[in-house]
Amino acid sequence: MSLAMRMTRTFLRTRPNVFVTEGRLREALRQSRHDAPVPAALRRSCHVSTEVVDGHTVTTVTPKSGASGTELIYLHGGAYVRPLVGPHWSIIATLIRRTGATVIVPLYGLAPHYHADDAYKFLDSVYPAVLQRAGHNPVFLAGDSAGAGLVVGQAIRCRDEGLRPPDGLLxxxxxxxxxxxxxxxxxxxxxxxxxxxxxxxxxxRDWAGARSVTDPLVSPLHDTLKDLPPTYIYQGGHDIFLPDVERFAAKAQAAGTHVDLRVWPTAFHVFVGAGWTREARQALSDAADHIKSGTRN
Known part of the structure; x- marks a missing residue:
């Protein structure tokens, strides 16, 4: 474990954990929170455009130089109840810098006011538009935490509805x-x-809405996981999601889906947002390599 990882983990322990109880989460959600704006540094290096689609903001970020033509849709985490934060932009900026990809950031509605079905309806407008603009260029889906679960759900829908699949999932x-x-x-x-x-x-439960919490579009572990795009997973060992991620990878591999799971044993949840750590740089470098390859393995 790098010193930077150790120090960051120690700092995180000083922060309140709003997920300890349902009551504490509800209390935290009563405080108004807003999505973090696009950082000034990213605006200097990229063309940034914003549009409203089905009542939700979609931000598109394209590098001013070295654009590759690859398109990447990034869905942010936050347990489906919390907005996009600064570290999400850090992840996005690194992927753009390393790949030249255009990144599309759809700000889906959050629970308890919105549910999974609302998010997929929103993506029904966003995803085809990205495919059309990309043409023959690669299109990837990427996300962290809850956003990564939504990424898998969208890939499941592409498979089941006969849509062009993404070239890979990060x-x-x-x-x-x-x-x-x-x-x-x-x-x-x-x-x-x-x-x-x-x-x-x-x-x-809030996110599931009318669906069961074990519905594959809410909890993709419960899908067959057959015939999904190549999937690359970057996981910390000190993260309570690890056991389910390991089950997911094993089940997908057994179903014939290509899955590459990399675990950093002492890293915390979404450690890739801590770009000052060696572990985050390693993970994002590997993810960027897969984007640049633009191939289905």
């Missing part, structure tokens, strides 16, 4: 089962400085 600490019932979670609770099962399970 998943950073994905939330693949909102039930939080995996018995392996218990051993990681004291190691995880950011997450806890009770609040997350409540957020997952």
């Amino acid at each position: 998943l950073f600490s994905p939330w693949v089962d909102v039930t939080m019932t995996n018995p392996g979670i218990a051993a990681l609770i004291d190691l995880d400085p950011m997450l806890a099962p009770a609040g997350l399970a409540a957020a997952g």
Whole structure:
């Protein structure tokens, strides 16, 4: 473990964990929060455009020089209840800098006011437009935490509805089962400085809306995971999502889907957002290599 990782993890332990109980999560959600704006540095190096699609903001970021033609849709995490934050822009900026990809950031509606079905309806407008603009160029889906779960759900829909699939999925600490019932979670609770099962399970119920929490479009671990695009997962070992991520990878591989799971044993949840750490740089460099390859393995 790098010194930067150790210091960051220590700092995170000083921050309140809003997921410890459902009550604490509800209290935190009563405080008004807004999506972090596009950083000035990213505006200097990229063309940034914003439009409203079906009532939600979609931001498109294209490098001013070295654009590759590759398109990447990035769905942010936050347990489906919290907005995009600064570290998400850090991840996006690094991927743009390393790949030349145009990144599309759809700000889907958050629970409890919006549900999974609302997000997929929104993506029904966003995804085809990206495909059309990309033409024959590669299109990737990427996301962290809850956003990564939504990425897999969208890939499942592409498969089931006969749509052009993305060329690959890049998943950073994905939330693949909102039930939080995996018995392996218990051993990681004291190691995880950011997450806890009770609040997350409540957020997952809110997100499911009229669907079951085990519906594959809410908890993609419960899909067959057959015939999905090549999937690249970057996971921390001190993250309570690890047991479900390992199940997801094993199930997908057994179903014939190409999955590459890389685990940093002492890293925390969505450690790729801590770009000052060696571990984050390694993970994002590997993800960028897959984007640049633009191939289905």
